[in-house]
Amino acid sequence: MTVAAPGPVFSLWEIPFSRRGSWFGFSPVVAEKTYAREVHLVSHQTGMHPILKLVPDAETAVTATPHLLTWSGGGGRIDLAYESADTVRVRGRGLGLRLLAADPVLTPFSGPYFYQDPVDGSYVFTVYQTGRRYRITLLGGEAGHLGAQAPGAAERGVVLRGEWEIAIEEYETARAPYTSTGPFEQVAEAVRTEFDAFTAAVAPWRSDRTPAAGLAAYVVWSATVRPAGFVTRPAVLMSKHWMDKVWSWDHCFNAIALSRGLPELAWDQFRLPFDHQDAAGALPDSVAHSEILYNFVKPPVHGWALRRLPPAPDPAGTYRSLERWTAFWLDARRTPGRELPHYQHGNDSGWDNATTFDPERVVETADLAAFLVLQMRELARLAPDPGASARWTGQADRMRDALLSELWDGERFVARGAHSGRTWAGSSLLDLIPIVLGEELPRPVRAALASRIERHLTAFGPATELPASEHYQDDGYWRGPIWAPSTVLIEDGLRRSGYPELADDVGARFRALCEKSGFAENFDARTGEGLRDRAYTWTASAYLILAADHERRTGRAPGDG
Template sequence: MQGPTFGIRDIPFSYRGSWFDISPVIAEKTHADDLHLVSHQTGMHPVLRFVPLHGDARAETRIVATPSLLAWHHENHHIELTYQDADTIRVRGNGLGLRIDVVAGALTPFSGSYLYRDPVDGAYVLTSYETGRRYRITVLAGTSAAAGIEALGPRDRHLTVAGDAWELAIEEYDAGRSPFVAALTFDQAAAGTARQFGAFVDSVAPWRAAETPAAELAAYVLWSATVEPAGFLGRPGVLMSKHWMDKVWSWDHCFNALALAAGDPALAWDQFQLPFDHQDPTGALPDSVAHSEVLYNFVKPPIHGWALSRLRAQLPLGDDQLVQVYDRLAAWTRFWLDRRRVPGHDLPHYQHGNDSGWDNATTFDGDRVIETADLAAYLILQLAELRTLAAELGRPDEARQWGHERETVRKAMLGTLWQGSRFVARTAGTGRLRASGSLLDLMPIVLGADLPPDIGAELAAGIERHLTEHGLATEPVDSPDYAADGYWRGPIWAPPTVLIEDGLRRAGLIDLADTISQRFRALCERSGFAENFDATTGAGLRDRAYTWTASSYLILAAAHQRRSAQPVEA
């Protein structure tokens, strides 16, 4: 299986489990002329630069990427690169040479890279202060020459390989490793990678068809962004991207878990649980988890009860798993009820837009410590899931308590924040009410049929006002606050699309749900899997290989295919 081709400037070339990729993207919104080996251990760090050579000059090449093979083409000559495994790539050339530059050239006691030649096996070894890892280059065929061997200070450090047919292996590892032995040929390594990806896409998207043309590429974005346990990630993790968004945020992971659930249940469960591994003593989840940092300065919205109810419909969970997830979800919910409610208030509050996941939405343009209807709706769903779990686990008293809390929050949301035709936000400290034009204010549609029908109809009408030909704008395009690349002040995002589509469908508003699903799927098929999209042009914005976008496409496409396969009632 060769798989789809993709633009290397948009989607990095990588491999399931690997902590590095091959890409020209070397920093946020920064593209280099040449491809780099970019590591995501201790942050995002370009380590090696690959410069194709024709004779002694840089060759202008056409780059073609598929899930198993990356190639530079120049006239009738080429260089090819494939992964052998998660920490080893194989590179070979025919008619072109390759210069491999060390990116961090200035070596100091606290930064840079040191290049030496191992006297044991003759391999070139680079130690990187930035990543804390070593990179070994073993020349398997052809001739090589190096500069900067054992040099200190600011020096040019590079390796050049040439010959009619040359080949090398590059490994990322910790302190020591046995000399490299080519147990597989290059072609065998490439074929093995193709088989592994083929098995993955067959498992997570067996339903794919001509009507879902982006399914394989969406699966590749997920597969290639997966890393092995390392650092603060104690489980296999799907990063949001192997560009600069190389973390797991504590609501993004829910969408990846849902997309993986049917085809790779173990990986799906790891995604759901990963932030909970870092739950603090108050029950709060971290804002994000990366290889070398866990941030607690913000939280993310409690959509986890909504996600868990959907996961449990697909995952075979044992009793121990149910007990663990119940305890964790209960602690997360108590954080909101105990730590984020003003005394005397029944509604919890966000302390900043970042807590909501909608960082700069216009809902937060006035006061930022506010009680909002989206937060209340998520907790209503989460409390319902806890009530169900407690009953299943034989804890009737806890089930009754969760049910009581649910009714308390629901009553307060409808009685305080619903103002006749819309939901508003309330300042936690002063009680001031404020309306905005943000789609965030319409998110209580996630309650589906649990909303009074008249409120559901009003929310649906509001949602339609946000709907462009490409999907749901987070701020109406005719709003004075709309910004085409304004993050949560205009662009289309995947998470609200999935949440709203699901809520509308459960509310019985099927036509609008179908329209939203169709437009978002078409948007991804046309513009890829960007972090967000321009609401008027459909162009991809920001990070172009974002896993929650790919997962959202897979979630919506799989559901569409299931509905299409159902017989039509007479």
Template structure:
């Protein structure tokens, strides 16, 4: 039995994590360990990656064989630990493993392993400044790209050797031998700089701590053993998955991995992120977009109510004076270059059902936030004399390159009006729930007013964008209709209860034109604009699937909704939680560890289990 088999036997109750697709990380941390070092870019070696100022490889972890040759390691990982070693047949008898001690600290230990930590990535022109701190004896890597320092501290029985190789800092952990010296291996030609060829690798192990720090921090002191650190993480994640997916069973085999994708992509407040947040990914999509968060919030409820509410409200921390939400929020950026679709009323109505004990201050706060967001769309995104609001570009819709924007980008779109119909309805419900109360900034007596606006907008949606067979988009200036075949035209199903029955039936009849064995394609497969990897011009996405499935249930088409749910869940169980999926093969596309995909699976699986239970 090799070391990888041993570690998997030790943690046989844990889900396996493929670090080539899903980063190894933990809740709260801005760091991860992965071979993915940039957009669609994977490296041969594992890297410690930071996300504070975007995605940057902070250190490369290189494993060597006995002859000093670099190896591409075989890696096994679970939520609690990662272990790497040479492939069978390679002259690399040792192994090393990693565990997160807390959000800012990792423990790394090796046994008979020749390992180097190199500042930055092999593809970087820039290398961090490295030195030994006289105050602590630790090695510091100061990296402007991540806006922080990595501090590497040797633990008992370990020494560190710091060298410069071509302007790039290299840190080598060495075992302190009984004779008082240090032994290691794995530099070029098998002889580290400053060593002799007579040095041999000790059979004992080495261990280090790696911390992300600011200007300074008290010297690191280990209080727990490596196994205890890993066990603490195992228990923490187990409690998390029990909270958000207590219903999981062999019939929902991807639920635990989906929970890990969310848990590991969660970061602590820092920079522009003012509360705990679930990033879209801890690959290169390491920000929060102002509609993605809604799906993550719904997956966290009802098991983690505080976290769910934080996930929902996080972008509202940056709501501007007109009521608009930013396009995205990251550690060092808040962008208003575009906005995102107002699915927030739809989402909060569902969230409130999952969290029936929300207190009055929370309800008042969200009511005000939704009211201001709605006023933004109906005041600042309606042309004079027009009843319908408009998008300024595809990115505003969240469906960046949808064919609905091919002819004209400034359009009155059917999905936008439908989302606002639901948002106005949600505001009416909240006003009724809060009762007759007026404050300087919140008037809850507007329930009837919200419903009047809802009905007027729903009537305008049908009157102006329904052509008798389908919903179209219209240019704001020329009023010409768009005739493309994007699934976006079916999104008004989410507001089915506010549409004429014949319109709803016609929309339901068109769903099979998009539904594949993988799920609902975002463009009809026979459309001339369909592309297998066309982003919003073909692939299957989690949020569009969830919205369509919900709309079909609202419309009374439960059997078809069941098909949509089952096919998408099966795709995730086969292909993981990619950003999107090829609509015919089901292959995962783009970023492979996308939280809203995982959340979409968790939502659909949870509701499927509840329906099956009656």
């Protein structure tokens, strides 16, 4: 019998405390790779902005679980829980707290303005950086304040001592005075129940064999925001640290992880970038609360991802969107007379600085062609009539044949400069991603790719640059570290290419890596140390995908979805 693991305890210095739907969280991480001494309320509306710092009266230890954040020390404690997506409750017993503006300087165009509202007596910060207000309502005990209506540089905030309780809200211009929904214990328990239901939906197979499943579910759940600004649907951000956007390939891995237990939320993830598809059919590079970027694109992994999603709720709309996205590559990204499309920069591939792009930046690569073959296969499957299906099948066949005849040199796939026409062989794992074509590749090609993938394996999984390469860097972004998406793509391609044992090995190493080092943006391939953003959702989703698949293959997962 599968037994649910207890709720995870996590370090706030790695993973922020938040909840599904909220645009803010609590963390000492206040900017990229910048850690404060105190925990801050950090909002992600209009970007990442520290708003309030929470300063207890004594030295404390901070403990975080999905439903409760606690400071303990000085003979007392402070507890914080979410009451709703935009409201938290905070209470103190024998431990005081100062809630201070994170930015001490107010100018006409930046900083916080702080005042006491004469209507209900609450304390309000209005903050230029987010364009929102943050209201503190006293529910019990006594409060003092510092710097109300002060101009320029000043300490601004609320001071609480003894036994006290407050509510903190994030909102726009005005709202009715705060009204409690119940006692603190009830508020915290409601969040625990909500998170437990989410975990049960996305990881019903979890057990002591998958010890990181609960924390992976929390990372995804807590990074989910409600629709606001340019975010048109409930969306899983990459992180509620500084990577607080949705990039147009990251979202596919989150969609797959959610697909069995929460198909509607999974389809929201898949569809979000397509809500912003441009006139040429291209998807944006990224979508954030107040920003959409089109200067780059991301690789067309969407056909590959569709193979792992439940039936589309709108098959005709899905077909049209995917057709336009594919046509963008065929019409706007092929040199005249060439069959194979090109990336204009490494950023387009998602592997920003991979060594494949060192000789030239505008490059025809084998991974791009492979993804488009799979995407055109999906278009053939979704096509509204036999004629359209046949056309897509024919185009997929031609691109696969061109990939093999033009970029396979008999031993490996090479890259080709779109301007120069010259080719080169590299040492990046990117050049081995065509393994995703599986049975579409001739057996000798599959064997050669599998053999080269083995050379990239470290104790923790496939390094993105050959470890023996002179270009390898331990913290080199796509020039060495292990990444979740490349691991999932490689594992899936090996399995469909007839190498299940090697696929099992890749999956097992990555699962063990996450169980050891958490859900970082990427990992040092030699030591397994987590690098960069330490609470990355596609890493958590990759763990959920690989763990779920492993449990199902071994017959230990209950029926789900």
